[in-house]
Amino acid sequence: MEKVRTRFAPSPTGFMHIGNLRTALYGYLFAKKNNGQFILRIEDTDLERYVEGAIDVIYNTLKEANIVWDEGPDKDGGFGPYVQTERKDIYLKYAKELIDKKAAYYCFCDKERLDSLTNETGIKRYDKHCLHLSKEEVEERLARGDKYVIRQNMPTEGYTEFDDMVYGHVSVPNSELEDQILIKSDGLPTYNFANVIDDHLMQITHVMRGNEYLSSTPKYNLLYDAFGWEHPKYIHLTPIMKDATRKLSKRYGDANFDDFIQKGYLPQAIINYIALLGWSPKGEQEKFTMDELIEKFSISGLSHSSCIFDPDKMKWLNGEYIKELPFDEFMKHAIPFFEQSEIKGKYDYQKLGKLLQTRIEIFSEIPEKVNFLAHFSKIDPELYNNKKFKLNGTVAKGVLETSLPYFEQLNDWTEDKLHETILAIANKLETKSGQVYTALRIAFTGVAVTPGGSVEMADILGKEETLIRLKKAIEWL
Helix, strand or coil: CCCCEEEECCCCCCCCEHHHHHHHHHHHHHHHHCCCEEEECECCCCHHHCCCCHHHHHHHHHHHCCCCCCEECCECCCCCCCEHHHHHHHHHHHHHHHHHCCCEEEECCCHHHHHHCCCCCCCCCCCCHHHHCCHHHHHHHHHHCCCCEEEECCCCCCEEEEEECCCEEEEEEHHHCCCCEEECCCCCECHHHHHHHHHHHCCCCEEEEEHHHCCCHHHHHHHHHHHCCCCCEEEEECCEECCCCCECCCCCCCCEHHHHHHCCCCHHHHHHHHHCCCECCCCCCCCCCHHHHHHHCCHHHECCCCEECCHHHHHHHHHHHHHHCCHHHHHHHHHHHHHCCCCCCCCCHHHHHHHHCCCCCCHHHHHHHHHHHHCCCCCCHHHHCECCCCECHHHHHHHHHHHHHHHHHCCCCCHHHHHHHHHHHHHHHCCCHHHHHHHHHHHHHCCCCCCCCHHHHHHHHHHHHHHHHHHHHHHHC
């Protein structure tokens, strides 16, 4: 059996879109599942869309996502170069071979003529005009230095057919295939030509890509046939949708991997979620390590229909990953978000982190969870109303007044001693401790919901700030 070789061939045109990353992930999982190799190739021949620094974005994203390539621009496996602009001379040689085989031809048509071409339905379509130039005329124009492109000579009758591992048998009428450009006027290949040459020369066995290329695949196969080369196996993937009618689109800035990282998603959670967008593992499991994804991945689990990107589902999954992080690692991710909050440098991040690890789904929720500590203004007496603990403004005032001397006299300001003190206050008032805890938590924070109870809040605020707030709360009541 041939060794499985898959490839991810992104264009350096900006950020890494979730759809692109999923293609890379599936190619990687399929290769590793089959003890094969995963190749990274940079397709940078579209110079107009090239974005400075985008190649580094590709490298960094794959590394962060734990998708490790076996060969690529920085790891020559004997099939390099792995950057298309560094392979420029290769393509022209093969295009000329196709011309000799009558499978391609020189085209000298200028923009004005091309713009004038429309078929009977009003669609612009090349009319094979230059295919009929004599050999002498072609040689004369080349010698004169006329600008040209090289076009593929498509058959006009019959069908081109192939089998896709997801979609099954696909058949396209040759009359629908336009004579596509293989070599542009700048001497660089089009994507449609370069990817065929590169996939063959790099011995790619399985081509995994979006289903928007299904209709182009017959053109690629005609090139393989013209050269007498074996076709790779094709695996076309359904799109990831924003909603029922709109695709997630890089053009509109949807679902950028780096944006999710900036918002406080963990790379392993993003990868886990996008693995499930278009692939269904057997069983109920939803949370997978990369090794588990490799073990369970199968082409048979790939969907035939598009899937909708659900931000809430990914957020939930990310929260599950956050809960399981070792605390030191949690804090490594959390500290930058504490630094972005209004309590920057004011309170113990470690103590707050212990309260928040099970209470957030993404790290960017941290500022909104802690900003209340930076604000303390007149408390609405309604906050003290709590039927469960028979609490209201009047009762709360009595609790706070009784509590003040206890806290003033407490020197060992630790959670254990704070708990003991509150229990002593409840005992003194002959009431449930819940009533005291609740009244104090609202007095210390001024808000209805906090990430911790009165003890944790007093511990984080410290004695001096807690007493200031307690006295203010009594005054307002």
